Amino acid sequence: MKKELSELMRDLDVKNAQAADSDGKRAAKQHEKGKLTARERIDLVLDPGSFVETDALQEHECVNFGMEKQKFPGDGVVTGFGTVNGRPVYVFSQDFTILGGSLGLAFAKKIMKIQDMALQNGAPIIGINDSGGARIQEGVDALHGYGGIFFRNVRASGVIPQISVIVGPCAGGAVYSPALTDFIFMVNGVGNMFITGPQVIKQVTGEDISQEALGGAKAHAEKSGNTHFVFNDEKACFDGVRTLIELLPSNNMCNPEVVDWGDTIDRMESDLGGLVPTDSRKSYDIHDVISRVVDKGWLMEIQPDFARNMVIGFARLGGSAVGIVANQPAWMAGCLDIDASDKAARFIRFCDAFNIPLVTFVDVPGYLPGKAQEHNGIIRHGAKLLFAFAEATVPKLTVTLRKSYGGASIAMANKDLGCDFMLAWPQAEIAVMGAEGAAGIIFRKDIQAAAAEDQSRVKAEKIQEYEDLFCNPYVAASKGYIDMVIRPEETRPRLIQALRVLKGKRDTLPPRKHGNEPL
Numbered sequence: 037m038k039k040e041l042s043e044l045m046r047d048l049d050v051k052n053a054q055a056a057d058s059d060g061k062r063a064a065k066q067h068e069k070g071k072l073t074a075r076e077r078i079d080l081v082l083d084p085g086s087f088v089e090t091d092a093l094q095e096h097e098c099v100n101f102g103m104e105k106q107k108f109p110g111d112g113v114v115t116g117f118g119t120v121n122g123r124p125v126y127v128f129s130q131d132f133t134i135l136g137g138s139l140g141l142a143f144a145k146k147i148m149k150i151q152d153m154a155l156q157n158g159a160p161i162i163g164i165n166d167s168g169g170a171r172i173q174e175g176v177d178a179l180h181g182y183g184g185i186f187f188r189n190v191r192a193s194g195v196i197p198q199i200s201v202i203v204g205p206c207a208g209g210a211v212y213s214p215a216l217t218d219f220i221f222m223v224n225g226v227g228n229m230f231i232t233g234p235q236v237i238k239q240v241t242g243e244d245i246s247q248e249a250l251g252g253a254k255a256h257a258e259k260s261g262n263t264h265f266v267f268n269d270e271k272a273c274f275d276g277v278r279t280l281i282e283l284l285p286s287n288n289m290c291n292p293e294v295v296d297w298g299d300t301i302d303r304m305e306s307d308l309g310g311l312v313p314t315d316s317r318k319s320y321d322i323h324d325v326i327s328r329v330v331d332k333g334w335l336m337e338i339q340p341d342f343a344r345n346m347v348i349g350f351a352r353l354g355g356s357a358v359g360i361v362a363n364q365p366a367w368m369a370g371c372l373d374i375d376a377s378d379k380a381a382r383f384i385r386f387c388d389a390f391n392i393p394l395v396t397f398v399d400v401p402g403y404l405p406g407k408a409q410e411h412n413g414i415i416r417h418g419a420k421l422l423f424a425f426a427e428a429t430v431p432k433l434t435v436t437l438r439k440s441y442g443g444a445s446i447a448m449a450n451k452d453l454g455c456d457f458m459l460a461w462p463q464a465e466i467a468v469m470g471a472e473g474a475a476g477i478i479f480r481k482d483i484q485a486a487a488a489e490d491q492s493r494v495k496a497e498k499i500q501e502y503e504d505l506f507c508n509p510y511v512a513a514s515k516g517y518i519d520m521v522i523r524p525e526e527t528r529p530r531l532i533q534a535l536r537v538l539k540g541k542r543d544t545l546p547p548r549k550h551g552n553e554p555l
């Protein structure tokens with residue numbers, strides 16, 4: 037006999053209640069571990085009341101190892117869509133309380149469906165990860181599921197922003213999908229990432245290491261560089277995701293929104309020049325320069341604890357989102373090394389893919405010399421930076437603050453790599469190398485030929501000679517290699533003027549399948 041409508045409604049309510057963990061038992065398990073539930077996380081990242089859940093009743097079909105008795109509506113991942121500051125986004129959130137958030141075929145299909153919708157509709161996707169990786173009971177079906185997710189991550193790369201949040205012990209396949217996305221957020225003491233966990237490492241190599249030391253936020257922020265943002269609690273982390281989404285365009289066919297924070301365009305910063313010592317051996321913190329130039333001093337710094345000789349992040353100039361790339365003289369004198377090149381190159385490529393102009397601040401003594409750098413591939417890694425800047429077709433603005441030597445001078449987005457506006461401060465030194473090194477090479481014989489008591493005087497004269505000729509911005513300016521030598525305090529208005537002029541920039545690459553970036 038057909039059921040009454042009221043009964044049918046009750047059935048639906050029961051099913052939805054099961055999916056939503058309405059008795060709160062699973063939530064309690066998660067809270068005991070100091071973690072939020074999958075749904076609480078979604079509520080924090082999306083605008084209140086905007087979440088629409090999909091596939092809440094989907095279940096796995098696995099019958100191995102008694103799995104037919106362990107079915108959960110939704111199968112351990114909450115998927116759907118909603119809005120962030122009114123703009124559509126897609127989201128999935130893994131539920132560790134169901135089989136450790138492990139990924140089986142049904143679970144994977146739910147994520148793939150959301151990935152397909154996000155790509156088709158040109159909206160960002162946020163993946164909240166809290167998972168033990170491939171569901172061991174499902175075997176090859178779980179591997180197949182991951183493969184499909186990775187494939188979609190790659191197809192969506194450069195088309196829609198993809199953001200991963202790591203809020204649990206993520207192992208195996210659970211970390212490769214985040215690695216294929218644009219930005220990884222981690223919460224200190226909550227999120228871990230590793231391909232193989234401490235137990236396997238102990239068995240295979242005998243090494244003893246805790247989960248946190250191996251794959252905690254600190255390890256990935258400082259050592260591996262795998263994470264881009266670290267927060268101390270989940271609420272702050274999801275606020276951070278919202279801030280990033282607000283800054284980015286929804287997809288590669290749109291421009292980022294212009295948001296006026298009321299900072300005056302022609303604001304001059306009279307102490308800006310004085311922040312940078314004219315003695316190029318003295319250091320200073322590049323953050324002090326950036327914060328005086330950008331709107332309201334705000335920089336959303338990315339990977340602040342990794343390759344600290346290079347500072348990257350998002351800021352606004354005259355309301356427009358920009359990507360900042362800057363040498364940091366306060367760390368390893370701001371030289372370029374493998375990690376700094378990798379860090380900046382990937383960021384430049386992201387900005388280029390999503391129509392975000394690049395603003396580069398240069399104070400670079402060159403590449404870090406040394407056997408370790410050479411043998412670990414600085415040639416290949418350093419080339420990534422050249423490749424990324426040269427390939428980028430977004431507006432590119434460069435400000436040379438002080439040192440700009442050798443290959444590093446080119447790699448920091450000079451005119452030859454397609455910089456649209458090349459500005460320099462009066463203390464800029466654009467040369468093949470610093471005067472002391474240069475004089476020691478080209479005048480070595482003159483110095484040696486001088487009487488012993490005269491050698492240091494001759495050397496000083498030769499250094500001065502080289503400095504007078506090259507260690508200034510005027511030779512480069514006289515040849516058109518820089519467009520303007522400006523007073524430091526003018527930096528902000530000049531950059532904003534240039535950005536406005538470049539608004540309609542059209543630059544296309546030759547037709548090709550893709551370039552062959554050194555990886």
Ligand code: HXC
Nearest residue numbers: 135136138168169170171172182205207208209210212233
């Ligand atoms: C099925 C899993 C699981 C998994 C955890 N569980 N991981 N079930 N498949 N992969 C289950 C546990 O059996 C347990 O169930 C519950 O989830 C919670 O797990 P605990 O171990 O109690 O939690 P915790 O102590 O916090 O440890 C979390 C963990 C650990 C570090 C993630 O569970 C772990 O090491 N899991 C295995 C990780 C792993 O090796 N995954 C496969 C990777 S291979 P009960 O019923 O007891 O509550 C892979 C291949 C993909 O992913 C390759 C693609 C490139």
